[in-house]
Amino acid sequence: MIYIAVLGYGTVGSGVVEVLERNKESIRRKATDEISVKYILDLREFPGDPYEDKLVHDVNLILEDPEVSIVCETMGGVGAAYQFTKLALERGKSVCTSNKELVAAHGPELLALARAHTCNYMFEASVGGGIPIIRPLNSALTAEEIESIEGILNGTTNYILTKMEKEGADFEEMLRRAQEKGYAERNPEADVEGHDACRKLAILSSLMLGKNVSVDKIHTEGISKITAADIRYAKEAGRTIKLLGISRRVGEKVQVMVAPFLVGPDNPLHAVDGVFNAVCVTGNMLGKSMYYGKGAGKLPTASAVVGDVIDCARHLGKVITCFWDEEEADYAGLEEVENRFFLRVKTGAEEAMEALFPQGKIVRFPDRKEDFGYITVSMKEKDFQERCGILGDTVCNTIRVEG
Amino acid sequence: MIYIAVLGYGTVGSGVVEVLERNKESIRRKATDEISVKYILDLREFPGDPYEDKLVHDVNLILEDPEVSIVCETMGGVGAAYQFTKLALERGKSVCTSNKELVAAHGPELLALARAHTCNYMFEASVGGGIPIIRPLNSALTAEEIESIEGILNGTTNYILTKMEKEGADFEEMLRRAQEKGYAERNPEADVEGHDACRKLAILSSLMLGKNVSVDKIHTEGISKITAADIRYAKEAGRTIKLLGISRRVGEKVQVMVAPFLVGPDNPLHAVDGVFNAVCVTGNMLGKSMYYGKGAGKLPTASAVVGDVIDCARHLGKVITCFWDEEEADYAGLEEVENRFFLRVKTGAEEAMEALFPQGKIVRFPDRKEDFGYITVSMKEKDFQERCGILGDTVCNTIRVEG
Numbered sequence: 001m002i003y004i005a006v007l008g009y010g011t012v013g014s015g016v017v018e019v020l021e022r023n024k025e026s027i028r029r030k031a032t033d034e035i036s037v038k039y040i041l042d043l044r045e046f047p048g049d050p051y052e053d054k055l056v057h058d059v060n061l062i063l064e065d066p067e068v069s070i071v072c073e074t075m076g077g078v079g080a081a082y083q084f085t086k087l088a089l090e091r092g093k094s095v096c097t098s099n100k101e102l103v104a105a106h107g108p109e110l111l112a113l114a115r116a117h118t119c120n121y122m123f124e125a126s127v128g129g130g131i132p133i134i135r136p137l138n139s140a141l142t143a144e145e146i147e148s149i150e151g152i153l154n155g156t157t158n159y160i161l162t163k164m165e166k167e168g169a170d171f172e173e174m175l176r177r178a179q180e181k182g183y184a185e186r187n188p189e190a191d192v193e194g195h196d197a198c199r200k201l202a203i204l205s206s207l208m209l210g211k212n213v214s215v216d217k218i219h220t221e222g223i224s225k226i227t228a229a230d231i232r233y234a235k236e237a238g239r240t241i242k243l244l245g246i247s248r249r250v251g252e253k254v255q256v257m258v259a260p261f262l263v264g265p266d267n268p269l270h271a272v273d274g275v276f277n278a279v280c281v282t283g284n285m286l287g288k289s290m291y292y293g294k295g296a297g298k299l300p301t302a303s304a305v306v307g308d309v310i311d312c313a314r315h316l317g318k319v320i321t322c323f324w325d326e327e328e329a330d331y332a333g334l335e336e337v338e339n340r341f342f343l344r345v346k347t348g349a350e351e352a353m354e355a356l357f358p359q360g361k362i363v364r365f366p367d368r369k370e371d372f373g374y375i376t377v378s379m380k381e382k383d384f385q386e387r388c389g390i391l392g393d394t395v396c397n398t399i400r401v402e403g
Numbered sequence: 404m405i406y407i408a409v410l411g412y413g414t415v416g417s418g419v420v421e422v423l424e425r426n427k428e429s430i431r432r433k434a435t436d437e438i439s440v441k442y443i444l445d446l447r448e449f450p451g452d453p454y455e456d457k458l459v460h461d462v463n464l465i466l467e468d469p470e471v472s473i474v475c476e477t478m479g480g481v482g483a484a485y486q487f488t489k490l491a492l493e494r495g496k497s498v499c500t501s502n503k504e505l506v507a508a509h510g511p512e513l514l515a516l517a518r519a520h521t522c523n524y525m526f527e528a529s530v531g532g533g534i535p536i537i538r539p540l541n542s543a544l545t546a547e548e549i550e551s552i553e554g555i556l557n558g559t560t561n562y563i564l565t566k567m568e569k570e571g572a573d574f575e576e577m578l579r580r581a582q583e584k585g586y587a588e589r590n591p592e593a594d595v596e597g598h599d600a601c602r603k604l605a606i607l608s609s610l611m612l613g614k615n616v617s618v619d620k621i622h623t624e625g626i627s628k629i630t631a632a633d634i635r636y637a638k639e640a641g642r643t644i645k646l647l648g649i650s651r652r653v654g655e656k657v658q659v660m661v662a663p664f665l666v667g668p669d670n671p672l673h674a675v676d677g678v679f680n681a682v683c684v685t686g687n688m689l690g691k692s693m694y695y696g697k698g699a700g701k702l703p704t705a706s707a708v709v710g711d712v713i714d715c716a717r718h719l720g721k722v723i724t725c726f727w728d729e730e731e732a733d734y735a736g737l738e739e740v741e742n743r744f745f746l747r748v749k750t751g752a753e754e755a756m757e758a759l760f761p762q763g764k765i766v767r768f769p770d771r772k773e774d775f776g777y778i779t780v781s782m783k784e785k786d787f788q789e790r791c792g793i794l795g796d797t798v799c800n801t802i803r804v805e806g
Contacts, residue, residue, distance in 0.1 A: 019546050019688050029613070030545040030726065124543065130689035132535075132543030139542070140527065140535030142433040143422050143709035210432070268695060271674040285422050285706035286533035286696060292671060293692030303688035306546035314724055321717055323433065 002035050002313050005062040007084055008075030009042040009055070012098045012125070015302025016072050016309075017051055027306065031313040038068055063087050070312045072305050073097040078105050089113045089121060094316075096308035098125035098301050104199040108212050108326040120320050122308035127153065127200040128277045130300030131293035132307075136281070137207045138322050144283030146208045148248040150402075151279035152272050153200040153258075155295045156184045156191040157223050157243045161231070161260075162273045165240060170228045183275060193222035194243060194258040201245035204279065205256055208247060210323035217331050219257040226260055230344055230397055233363045233373030234262045237342070240270055244402065253332035261402040262342050262375075335382035340401035343374045349394045356387045371396055405438050405716050408465040410487055411478030412445040412458070415501045415528070418705025419475050419712075420454055430709065434716040441471055466490050473715045475708050476500040481508050492516045492524060497719075499711035501528035501704050507602040511615050511729040523723050525711035530556065530603040531680045533703030534696035535710075539684070540610045541725050547686030549611045551651040553805075554682035555675050556603040556661075558698045559587045559594040560626050560646045564634070564663075565676045568643060573631045586678060596625035597646060597661040604648035607682065608659055611650060613726035620734050622660040629663055633747055633800055636766045636776030637665045640745070643673055647805065656735035664805040665745050665778075738785035743804035746777045752797045759790045774799055 006013045017037055020027060028034045039062045040054045049055070062068055063084075071088045073095050075081040081102050085095050089110060097103065103110075103123045114121040124134045128151075137146070152158050160174045167174075175192065178184035190196045198220045205213035223243050234241050239262040248255045263270045268290045272278040277295025282288050294300045311320065345353055353360065353374050363373035376384070388395055409416045420440055423430060431437045442465050443457045452458070465471055466487075474491045476498050478484040484505050488498050492513060500506065506513075506526045517524040527537045531554075540549070555561050563577045570577075578595065581587035593599045601623045608616035626646050637644050642665040651658045666673045671693045675681040680698025685691050697703045714723065748756055756763065756777050766776035779787070791798055 023546060023548050023687070026548055027546060030724070032724070130686075131692050132539045135538060135543045136535045139714060140538045140710055141706075142713040143426060143430060143706045145426050145429055268674070271671070283533075283706065284426070285702040287703065289534050289694070289696030291692070291694060294690055299688040300690065303544075303546045303686065307543050310545040311542060318721075321433070321435070 002031065002033050002069055003038040003067045004035060004070040004072060004309060005039040005041065005068050006037060006072045006074060007041045007059070007081070008073070009040050009044070009046065010074065011298045012301050012305065013040070013072065013074035015298040016074060016305050019299060019302045019306045027310060031310045033313060035309060035313060038065070059084050059087070063091055068093060069316060070094045070096065070309050072309065073099055074305065075099065076101065078102050082106060085110055086113060089117055089119060092117045092119050094120040094122065094312040096122045096305050096312060098305055100126040100199045100203065104202040104215050107203065107206060108324045111322055111324055112326065115319050118317060118319060120312050120315060122312060123203070124308050125301045125304035127203050128279060128291065128293065129295045129297060130304045131277060131279070131291050131295060133204070133279050133291045134207065136291060137204070141281065141283055141286065144285050146281060146283050148246070148282045149204050149208055149279060150244055150246045150269065151201070151204070152242055152269055152277050153197040153245045153279070153295070154191055154243060155275035155277055156188065157197070158272065158277070159183050159275045161223060161226070161241055161243065164226070164228060165231050165235060168228050168232065171224060171226055192224050194220040197243060197245045197258045201247055201256060201258055205247040205254060205329070206324045209254060209329050211325050211327050211329040213247070213254065213256060213329045217256065219259070219334055221259040223260050225397060226399070227397065229368070229371065230399060232365070233344060234342065236363050236365070237262070237373065237375060239264050239401070241399065242269060244269070250332045253330045255332045255334065255337055257334060259400060261400050263402045267403055335380065337381045338378050339381065340378050341376045341384050342399045342401055343376070344371050344396040345374055345391070346371050346394045346396060349391065352391060352394070356390060375401060405434065405436050405472055406441040406470045407438060407473040407475060407712060408442040408444065408471050409440060409475045409477060410444045410462070410484070411476070412443050412447070412449065413477065414701045415704050415708065416443070416475065416477035418701040419477060419708050422702060422705045422709045430713060434713045436716060438712060438716060441468070462487050462490070466494055471496060472719060473497045473499065473712050475712065476502055477708065478502065479504065481505050485509060488513055489516060492520055492522060495520045495522045497523040497525065497715040499525045499708050499715060501708055503529040503602045503606065507605040507618050510606065510609060511727045514725055514727055515729065518722050521720060521722060523715050523718060525715060526606070527711050528704045528707035530606050531682060531694065531696065532698045532700060533707045534680060534682070534694050534698065536607070536682050536694045537610065539694060540607070544684065544686055544689065547688055549684060549686050551649070551685045552607050552611055552682060553647055553649045553672065554604070554607070555645055555672055555680050556600040556648045556682070556698070557594055557646060558678035558680055559591065561675065561680070562586050562678045563595070564626060564629070564644055564646065567629070567631060568634050568638060571631050571635065574627060574629055595627050597623040600646060600648045600661045604650055604659060604661055608650035608657060608732070609727045612657060612732050614728055614730050614732040616650070616657065616659060616732045620659065622662070622737055624662040626663050628800060629802070630800065632771070632774065633802060635768070636747060637745065639766050639768070640665070640776065640778060642667050642804070644802065645672060647672070653735045656733045658735045658737065658740055660737060662803060664803050666805045670806055738783065740784045741781050742784065743781050744779045744787050745802045745804055746779070747774050747799040748777055748794070749774050749797050749799060752794065755794060755797070759793060778804060
């Protein structure tokens with residue numbers, strides 16, 4: 001029997017307990033032993049809950065119990081979760097988590113602590129919910145030099161953008177409806193301003209490089225400025241707008257950004273709609289491979305945490321290889337990045353556009369007199385920004401073009 | 404230093420050597436030791452080849468060298484490859500292979516032999532080339548009960564079908580052009596009649612169940628009867644034709660088949676075009692996840708073999724868990740499977756069709772007088788076949804409809 005503890009009995013924590021219960025038989029077989037929840041830590045009471053007798057309020061009961069070999073940290077945040085994770089690892093207890101904020105902020109430190117105490121810190125659930133993406137990077141694509149990672153890493157924003165495209169609605173309206181359906185939080189900033197995607201990109205980029213990529217080094221833009229008109233122009237140009245996290249090796253450096261992009265049909269991310277997430281990895285031998293699925297939700301996320309628990313159970317007393325050093329990555333600025341760009345521009349600026357951005361392509365609708373769309377040829381970010389400055393408020397919006 | 408041997412210096416074997424050379428530094432770091440090719444076994448001579456000095460013709464040199472701890476079997480076939488694999492495993496040497504024919508035919512026996520000698524038999528490259536799909540099933544989706552696997556498992560047929568759709572050409576012409584481009588073999592039967600996809604489905608289904616699924620129990624149809632007209636009707640109905648391998652749990656039994664299907668845009672496999680492969684896995688907690696990439700080719704396949712070598716290097720003297728028993732799976736017949744069906748039928752049979760298959764949908768083109776398309780409502784395979792029998796040669800072709 002392998003005893004585990006669950007820290008935090010919220011959505012994911014209760015999902016972990018549910019997955020362990022519902023797939024009990026096959027999990028026992030795959031873990032080669034039965035996995036039993038001995039404690040559930042939460043500050044709240046859950047009267048009448050079938051696991052009420054496992055509930056404790058003091059983490060020390062768990063930390064001091066030598067029978068507990070694996071801890072699931074499903075609390076979230078970087079306060080108590082950070083402290084409890086360190087205390088557990090120091091006692092040789094493996095920790096499996098869905099807490100992307102903590103992993104992005106302290107991943108290499110916690111991995112080193114786990115190694116030092118011959119246990120494991122596992123975080124498959126922190127990126128892409130139940131989609132296996134950490135394992136492909138850590139243990140499958142090991143013969144590859146990963147050249148880039150490009151992903152739709154946030155389901156809320158992808159849902160909003162997909163709905164805006166399908167229904168021609170504006171951002172504010174779709175956000176409201178996503179909130180009503182429970183696909184967006186009441187305080188949606190972490191999702192819509194790209195911070196959630198940024199944390200996930202920091203984790204993926206760090207695993208790609210083996211060095212640390214910090215959240216505050218990632219250029220991050222959200223989707224709140226995207227309008228129905230932008231999406232309509234993009235569609236007319238054969239493209240769709242997606243919030244992408246992109247991490248690219250440039251020599252010894254790395255370029256990292258989260259921003260909306262116009263994505264064409266040749267990119268496998270083009271067809272990834274609604275609440276789905278997908279991560280596209282380009283390796284120097286394999287080329288592109290893509291991992292796709294529901295990036296959030298109670299049971300998908302919990303399933304990934306339990307998958308990590310099973311791996312820890314198979315590797316008790318052994319360290320599972322994961323390269324993510326504390327050494328900070330060397331960042332390349334965005335100024336030199338070359339992209340095509342989409343601009344929505346006020347009518348009348350046609351000549352100025354063609355002078356500043358020669359050989360671009362105009363997209364126009366007979367029923368829209370106030371503005372037009374324009375797609376430039378490939379150019380450097382710094383040149384683009386400089387020329388946009390000249391146009392001033394004639395430019396209504398600008399979005400990068402992928403590929 | 405970890406010494407390995409490569410059996411078979413053909414496309415994949417020479418790719419293995421190339422991947423090890425080109426990504427030497429990062430592979431050394433990930434394997435936590437240098438991996439060195441000590442022998443290459445081939446019956447042929449390769450005068451002037453940079454690895455000429457490693458070339459041997461006698462497998463016993465490899466088998467009897469205690470320094471060799473990992474063997475890459477990239478010979479193919481089930482003759483010598485089978486024999487050499489057994490001999491290597493019996494000596495405690497792990498074997499990594501791309502040989503789907505051998506894995507499908509003798510997987511559980513070779514896995515048991517590896518376990519008995521505390522080494523590993525690894526075959527990530529046998530399905531989907533470089534796309535990680537074996538590891539997601541074996542070590543990531545372990546908290547799931549996998550309910551079904553559905554995949555585009557053969558790049559040659561997907562290339563032909565995609566081209567037929569894009570260019571309106573017939574099967575024979577596109578096959579000829581695929582052969583000219585090197586995407587199809589001179590003897591294309593294994594690909595176009597579905598045997599290659601069948602072997603891969605046998606491997607995936609066995610891992611899904613933990614029991615053995617035999618190639619000869621899989622109902623297998625190829626694509627050679629698909630015409631440009633079928634594809635045109637499918638497209639008009641908003642669907643595309645794909646050769647799918649499908650494996651589905653039905654209670655304690657499993658339904659397995661390889662056949663062309665009409666696939667709609669809601670299925671993520673719909674957008675998988677050209678030489679790309681994709682595998683869609685449905686788990687009871689996670690729902691659908693999909694794994695996508697190039698399913699063949701020298702370097703992608705070799706990259707997967709080398710990924711396995713790295714995993715073996717990390718686990719020398721340890722057994723990596725893989726559930727695939729010799730016990731045969733319990734098969735459910737196809738008769739009870741419910742699908743919708745597409746039929747292409749000679750003009751004049753409209754009334755008969757509506758009598759035999761009520762509530763179906765007719766698809767018609769003004770410029771095609773000789774036949775029409777018809778999509779039935781969902782019905783059992785046995786009822787469908789029975790009613791088709793009544794229509795006799797009025798029916799030009801029938802294809803199942805997915806979803």
